[in-house]
Amino acid sequence: MNKEETLDRLKEIVKPYTNNDVAFENFTADTDFIADLNINSANLVDIILDVEDAFAIHIDNESMEKMLDVKSTLEVIETKLSEK
């Protein structure tokens, strides 16, 4: 899976939790889940669980700490996939 495919897949995962359609249309690596997409912090855990399922990876608490924006989430996914 290349970077673009991972980003697209993450975008699909994040979609149902998004509360800002305009920011979602402009989804990039710089998008922040809370500041830009207005995602409720109680839904960040859903994104983490969905990412685990979609990529068949386990996200430990230390990795989870950084998952507040797209860029950090992509980094966590890549790291976990490379460790498989």
Added chain:
Amino acid sequence: MIGNDIVDLALARKESNWRRPGYLEKIFTNEEQFLISNAKNPEIMVWNLWSRKEAAYKIYNRQTGIRAYIPTQLACVYDNENSGSVQCHGNTYYTKTEITKEKIHTVAVTQQRDFSEIKMEKPLAKIHKKNGIPFVNYARDAEKPISISHHGRFIAWVAMD
């Protein structure tokens, strides 16, 4: 220092399925999971503990400038349904929680005596943000920290008098 968090229970029911496998384990400590599974009303316990963590995190974020998703590192010490504290990296944040049928609202402070100086009206003065953290300028006063929480039908402002 202050922080606050409000949960609209109707919206929480719609937005979050906390019974989803793996959900509670990602955000609650073992002790908190025990409180939830033994609670008369587990749903209220989930959002009660969650609002404490969020309110405490807002102080932690203001104090340290650190932004991170660390729900299990914000550990609730549960005295009763309305009061307790949250421990995070050696800091203690005291919490008071109000529960109604419609919502759960927690206010967190760094010192117990701060509870008596809390102001909860919507400020007339302008609110501005620095690094995403809100402040308010009261007339002729220096800027003061303010905590704003908005969820569904409810919004709450908490500042120190």
